Amino acid sequence: xxxxxxxxxxxxxxxxxxxxxxxxxxxxxxxxxxxxxxxxxxxxxxxxxxxxxxxxxxxxxxxxxxxxxxxxxxxxxxxxxxxxxxxxxxxxxxxxxxxxxxxxxxxxxxxxxxxxxxxxxxxxxxxxxxxxxxxxxxxxxxxxxxxxxxxxxxxxxxxxxxxxxxxxxxxxxxxxxxxxxxxxxxxxxxxxxxxxxxxxxxxxxxxxxxxxxxxxxxxxxxxxxxxxxxxxxxxxxxxxxxxxxxxxxxxxxxxxxxxxxxxxxxxxxxxxxxxxxxxxxxxxxxxxxxxxxxxxxxxxxxxxxxxxxxxxxxxxxxxxxxxxxxxxxxxxxxxxxxxxxxxxxxxxxxxxxxxxxxxxxxxxxxxxxxxxxxxxxxxxxxxxxxxxxxxxxxxxxxxxxxxxxxxxxxxxxxxxxxxxxxxxxxxxxxxxxxxxxxxxxxxxxxxxxxxxxxxxxxxxxxxxxxxxxxxxxxxxxxxxxxxxxxxxxxxxxxxxxxxxxxxxxxxxxxxxxxxxxxxxxxxxxxxxxxxxxxxxxxxxxxxxxxxxxxxxxxxxxxxxxxxxxxxxxxxx
Numbered sequence: 001x002x003x004x005x006x007x008x009x010x011x012x013x014x015x016x017x018x019x020x021x022x023x024x025x026x027x028x029x030x031x032x033x034x035x036x037x038x039x040x041x042x043x044x045x046x047x048x049x050x051x052x053x054x055x056x057x058x059x060x061x062x063x064x065x066x067x068x069x070x071x072x073x074x075x076x077x078x079x080x081x082x083x084x085x086x087x088x089x090x091x092x093x094x095x096x097x098x099x100x101x102x103x104x105x106x107x108x109x110x111x112x113x114x115x116x117x118x119x120x121x122x123x124x125x126x127x128x129x130x131x132x133x134x135x136x137x138x139x140x141x142x143x144x145x146x147x148x149x150x151x152x153x154x155x156x157x158x159x160x161x162x163x164x165x166x167x168x169x170x171x172x173x174x175x176x177x178x179x180x181x182x183x184x185x186x187x188x189x190x191x192x193x194x195x196x197x198x199x200x201x202x203x204x205x206x207x208x209x210x211x212x213x214x215x216x217x218x219x220x221x222x223x224x225x226x227x228x229x230x231x232x233x234x235x236x237x238x239x240x241x242x243x244x245x246x247x248x249x250x251x252x253x254x255x256x257x258x259x260x261x262x263x264x265x266x267x268x269x270x271x272x273x274x275x276x277x278x279x280x281x282x283x284x285x286x287x288x289x290x291x292x293x294x295x296x297x298x299x300x301x302x303x304x305x306x307x308x309x310x311x312x313x314x315x316x317x318x319x320x321x322x323x324x325x326x327x328x329x330x331x332x333x334x335x336x337x338x339x340x341x342x343x344x345x346x347x348x349x350x351x352x353x354x355x356x357x358x359x360x361x362x363x364x365x366x367x368x369x370x371x372x373x374x375x376x377x378x379x380x381x382x383x384x385x386x387x388x389x390x391x392x393x394x395x396x397x398x399x400x401x402x403x404x405x406x407x408x409x410x411x412x413x414x415x416x417x418x419x420x421x422x423x424x425x426x427x428x429x430x431x432x433x434x435x436x437x438x439x440x441x442x443x444x445x446x447x448x449x450x451x452x453x454x455x456x457x458x459x460x461x462x463x464x465x466x467x468x469x470x471x472x473x474x475x476x477x478x479x480x481x482x483x484x485x486x487x488x489x490x491x492x493x494x495x496x497x498x499x500x501x502x503x504x505x506x507x508x509x510x511x512x513x514x515x516x517x518x519x520x521x522x523x524x525x526x527x528x529x530x531x532x533x534x535x536x537x538x539x540x541x542x543x544x545x546x547x548x549x550x551x552x553x554x555x556x557x558x559x560x561x562x563x564x565x566x567x568x569x570x571x572x
Contacts, residue, residue: 008027008030008031009027009031009038009040009041009044011023011027012024012027012028012031012041012044013044015027016044016047016048021048021051021052024044024048025045025048028041028044028045037068039065039068039069039072042061042064042065042068043065043074043075045061046058046061046062046065046078049061050078050082055082055086058082059079059082059083059086062075062078062079062082063079066079070102071102071103073099073103073106073108073109076095076096076098076099076102076106076109077099077106077108077109077112079095080092080095080096080099080109080112080113080116081112083095084112084115084116086274087272087273087274087275087276088274089116089119089120089273092112092116093113093116093120096109096112096113096116097113099113100113105136106136107132107133107136107137108133108137110129110130110132110133110136111129111130111133111140111142111143111146113126113129114126114127114128114129114130114133114146114147114150115146117129118146118149118150118153120345121342121343121344121345122345123150123153123154123394124154124393124394124395125393126150127147127150127151127154130143130146130147130150131147134147139166139170141167141168141170141171141174141177142167142171142174142176142177144163144164144166144167144170145163145164145167145174145176145177145180147163148160148161148163148164148167148177148180148181148184149180151163152180152184152187154394155340155342157184157187157188160184161181161184161185161188164177164180164181164184165181168181172200173204175201175204175205175209175210178197178198178200178201178204179197179198179201179209179210179213181197182194182195182197182198182201182213183213185197186213186216186217186220191217191220191221194213194217195214195217198210198213198214198217201213202214208231208234208236208237208238208241209238209241211230211231211234212231212240212241212244214230215227215228215230215231215244215248216244218230219247219248219251224248224251224252225252227248228245228248228249228252231244231245231248232245238268238272239264239265239266239267239268239269239272239445240265240269240445241265242261242262242264242265242268243261243262243265243266243443243444243445245261246258246259246260246261246262246265246443247443249261250443250541250544253544255544255545258443259442259545259548262442262443263442263456265445266442266453266454266455267454269445269454270451270454270455273447273451273454276447276451276454277451278450278451278452278454278455278458278461278462279450279451280458280461282450283450283462283465284465287465287468287469289365289366290365290413290469291469291472293365293366293368294365294416294472294473294476294477295476296476296477298369299416299419299476299477301369301371301372302368302371302372302380302416302419302420303371303376303377303378303379303380303420304380304419304420304423305380305381305383305384305420305421305422305423306381307422307423307424308384308385308388311388311391311392311397312339312396312397312398312401312402312403312404313402313403313404313422313424313425314341314344314387314391314403314404314405314406314422314425315332315338315403315404315405315406315425315426315427315428315504316347316406316407316411316418316422316425316426316427316428317329317332317405317406317407317428317430318407318408318409318410318411318412318427318428318429318430318481319409319412319429319430319431319432320409320410320431320432320437320441320463320466321409321437321441321444321446321448321449321453322432322437322440322441322444323430323431323432323437323486324430324432324484324486324489325407325409325430326407327486327489327515328407328428328430328484328489328500329342329405329407330515330516330518331489331497331500331512331515332403332405332500332501332504332512333405333518334509334511334512334514334515334517334518335501335506335509335511335512336401336509336511337401337402337403337506338401338402338403338404338405338504338506339396339398339401339403339404339405340404340405341391341394341396341404341405341406341407342405342407343406343407343408343409344390344391344394344406344407344408345408346386346387346390346391346406347387347406347408347411347414347417347418347421348408348411348413348414349386349390350383350386350387350414350417350418350420350421351364351365351414351417353379353382353383353386354367354368354379355367357370357379357382358370365416371420379420380420380421383417383420383421384421384422387421387422391404402506403504403506409446409448409449410448410449410466412429412466412469412470412473413466413469415427415470415473415477415479416473416477419477419479424480425480426480426481426482426503426504426505427479427480427481427482428481428482428484428500428503428504429470429481429482429483429484430484430485430486431483431484431485431486431563432485432486432487433486433487433539433540433542433560433563433565434463434467434556434559434560434563434565435542435545435549435556435560436538436539436540436541436542437459437463438456438459438460438463438542438549438552438556439541439542439545439549440538440541441453441459442456442459449462449466450462456548456549456552457552460552460555460556461555463556463559464555464556464558464559467558467559467562467563468558471562482499482500482503484496484499484500485563485564486539487539489534490534490535490536490539493513493534494513497512497513500512516533516534
């Protein structure tokens with residue numbers, strides 16, 4: 001009796017259920033020999049490749065399934081997950097967009113796309129897709145938990161608490177929900193509630209992530225040795241746990257151990273992000289093109305948008321990550337006329353808009369020459385209105401405030417475009433001793449700046465490149481900026497605060513000196529620091545890592561000179 005395709009498929013499934021991968025693969029090969037487009041056979045092969053950790057093969061199999069059946073929701077969804085989890089975020093975003101064009105009612109694709117957008121700091125858009133997923137699929141605790149995390153990052157902590165409560169009632173043992181809910185309680189200053197939630201999570205698992213959160217609560221109480229005792233027994237830690245333990249070693253003055261954890265943590269985070277590499281040659285080439293195009297003559301030819309008096313205006317707080325931008329945003333947003341916007345990704349999109357508007361005129365920035373003629377002057381107003389439309393989406397254009405803060409790291413890269421859109425807006429550039437910035441960047445997880453933050457050499461190279469570019473802009477463009485040293489804020493809080501407010505055009509308000517009482521959640525690694533009174537603990541931190549930083553000093557001395565930093569002990 002002949003064996004049918006249905007029989008072959010059933011036998012392959014049975015073998016796979018028994019864990020007999022080789023037997024299942026034999027059946028799959030036989031089945032594909034008679035029907036090379038059998039989607040169910042490819043689905044089984046994908047399961048085997050996924051279980052074996054053959055991620056690339058699994059991705060190819062899913063792509064093949066989609067080529068056979070372009071309406072296969074499950075294949076799109078699993079491919080998005082695999083790409084996202086392997087660090088190929090751009091490809092995951094592209095496939096998610098295709099999946100939603102093919103089927104706008106694919107609830108799982110909406111959830112996945114919401115996660116991708118949230119990672120890109122497109123928080124309102126991510127929120128919309130989470131809510132759409134819930135509309136299509138009904139209550140889903142995991143989706144509600146993702147939505148709660150999203151609105152928490154937008155600063156709506158009470159709403160996030162309500163969503164976490166709903167999600168936890170539906171899935172009381174969900175570790176991820178309990179952990180993020182505990183983080184929310186910590187952010188809101190309710191440490192007893194955070195401990196209670198972590199105790200519930202610990203009853204489910206002894207996972208290092210739970211202990212990482214528990215250690216952070218102890219850190220908030222300055223119980224550093226107890227926090228370290230929680231983490232030290234773990235050997236197989238993820239990148240974030242290594243960074244947390246490294247920061248604890250730093251607090252306890254065990255600096256060699258701290259640096260070892262910083263380097264290992266960043267190595268693991270880079271691997272998690274798909275072996276993220278800093279493309280230094282590509283960055284150098286791009287920066288050279290920016291400097292060649294944005295010279296005084298060309299800049300004077302670029303159109304400038306008139307101010308729209310009907311809406312609050314952006315204040316751009318720029319600087320390298322870990323230079324003090326969150327602190328200055330916290331100070332400014334403590335003023336009753338200023339709202340905190342956080343890290344807004346809008347200015348970087350001006351580059352994409354230019355390339356879309358002028359696809360036949362070369363690449364950015366050279367294609368901006370199209371704006372020199374009268375029929376291209378509209379681009380400056382397009383930049384302005386695009387930015388403000390996105391700000392409205394983020395709920396920043398409320399009539400009760402005159403200004404909102406945009407503190408996106410590396411926004412200074414786009415100073416010329418910001419000046420086209422907002423020639424009257426104020427720019428505040430924060431600088432901090434470059435060696436302290438290097439140490440702080442190595443001790444915290446972030447993905448800004450062309451993947452520059454994973455390795456000390458890349459941090460230094462990008463810091464030097466950005467400093468050189470900014471100095472070029474200062475010479476040719478003369479932006480309306482105020483340069484503020486982090487160390488000056490600490491040394492003379494009131495004087496620097498008055499200078500900041502005067503630059504923005506606001507009267508002095510003593511609430512800005514009590515910025516640590518500002519109840520908003522700053523969704524950056526600095527959220528805990530800006531809830532404390534000003535202190536000098538982070539000044540001169542680089543001295544403890546003189547040996548680790550010594551090889552980078554020749555590269556950083558010009559940067560220190562440009563920023564008016566003298567030769568401190570670690571540079572001798």
